[in-house]
Amino acid sequence: MPNRRILSLWFPRLGAERVQRAHRLAGDEPLAVVDERANSQSVSSVNGAALAAGVRVGQPVRDAHAICAHLRTKARNTPAEAAFLAALRRWAGKFSPWVADERPDGLVIDLTGCAHLFGGEAELLAVVEADCADLGLTVQAGIADTLGAAWALARFAGQGAVSDRSGDxxxxxxxxxxxxxxxxxxxxxxxxxxxxxxxxxxxxxxxxxxxxxxxxxxxxxxxxxxxxxxxxxxxxxxxxxxxxxxxxxxxxxxxxxxxxxxxxxxxxxxGQAPEPVSPARLPDLFAARMSFPEPIGLLDDMLAAVDRILPRLCARLAEKGRGARTLRIEAFRTDQRAEVVVVGLARPSHDPDRIRPLIEMKLDQIDAGFGLDLLRIEAVQTEPIHDRAVVGHLGAGQAVRDRLAANTELDDLIARLGARVGLEAITRRHPGAGHIPEKAAQVLAAAWSDPARDWPAPRNPRPLLLWRPEVVQAPDFPALPQEFRWRGRAWAVRGAQGPERIAPEWWLDDPEWRSGVRDYWVVTTDRGDRLWLFYGHGAEMSSGWFCQGSFA
Structure with a gap:
């Protein structure tokens, strides 16, 4: 078996050269990519012109501008850099099928048995250098028997050990x-x-x-x-x-x-400890498109195209056991512009009959202009969907109950409403994990949560409306007063139920509960209102009476 050979590629100016390519900037213009951490800005990547001017990675931005007055800066886009490195990983697949990325700026390639296809290792490095020069990228490479050695040669070849001390x-x-x-x-x-x-x-x-x-x-x-x-x-x-x-x-x-x-x-x-090269698995791409021999612009024509390509997309999703959660519809116009709309689903699905009405609601937002040349649908966010087993007569009743419990009609309604007002605007309440009133329920997005089934029943009634505690003018004494002033009006007590003592969560520092232990009362006033009053015993704040809610 041939010796294991590892190629390490390091792109020391990846961030700056990516920005330079994306914005088509001149190579002689000093450019620095700025990363912000802990309210401070520092240089994360520079191009060759900035490096020649004296700008270094890790410098504060103010120092970089002091060194190079005409330095151009761009904010760092970490996801874009990761996507660019993934594109380079696909390019490196021409040298070997075993390619892994070393984020944020490197690739590792297992060249075992592959270098002879390019005439040898030196010739292969010449191809790498030529390709990177065509891409406008700076690269340093190293080849050795182990990953660690190749990594070291790519980044430190020719560098000697220097002392960080002054003097001899x-x-x-x-x-x-x-x-x-x-x-x-x-x-x-x-x-x-x-x-x-x-x-x-x-x-x-x-x-x-x-x-x-x-x-x-x-x-x-x-x-x-x-x-x-x-x-x-x-x-x-x-x-x-x-x-x-x-x-x-x-x-x-x-x-x-x-x-x-x-x-x-x-x-x-x-090489005395194993360090394998694990190639990154390419993500599944779920997309379908259709080009037209003549430009189209009518809504019916776009729906006909959707009916042609949507079943193909759903079939690929079903084959992988996935369901679309977010769809992206791209319509390419004859004037080289693209119209893009996004469709969200309340539950992942690969059923064309459930997805098509949502797409139809969004197609009227597409401006066809002088016509469309191509229509493309991509599932940008997917989730796994488990297959359902076929049941016989004995399990038919349970199957019906499970289908009703799935509540697909409600999911379709949420998806249709979300297509109009946005899925984040539709919420539902779930029981909370805290015993204090403010945490008895939590608000969740309806599209990303299941309906709450079992609500814990409190031993004492809870108000329909709940707000932050409001000061009540009454004697500072734990006994319930017969009269008090609240919201600028005088109130008289006609009936009361309580007290119910609720203690704060001692393991959390909640500013709303620094008044300490509270004694809650359900108070019926002379005007027929039922209010929720409490007396705070004042652990860290002054004691007194407050109103926090109202019953129906």
Missing amino acids: AIDQEARATRARAGKRRHWTKGGAAPQLVATPGGATARIAAPGQTYGALAPLPVAALRLEGDVVAQLGRLGLRRIGDLLGQPRAALARRYGRGLVDRLDQAM
């Missing part, structure tokens, strides 16, 4: 540590030195020959082992700045002082 760093290192580290050159321990390959674009890629992983990794800095920054700093203070220095140290001492992660990374890079 050699004199400041621990002498005992240096004495234990290997003193011979790395290629005397593992054979020939690794090969440097110059690609047509001018970049240099490092190829470690089979079995020469030690010699390729020994001169690289310890950061090439994918270690945390604090671990790299601690190793540097001890004088262990190259991977070769770590390979000469006792493994037990390294694991005891820096944790098992350091030893695991060493084993993965040297």
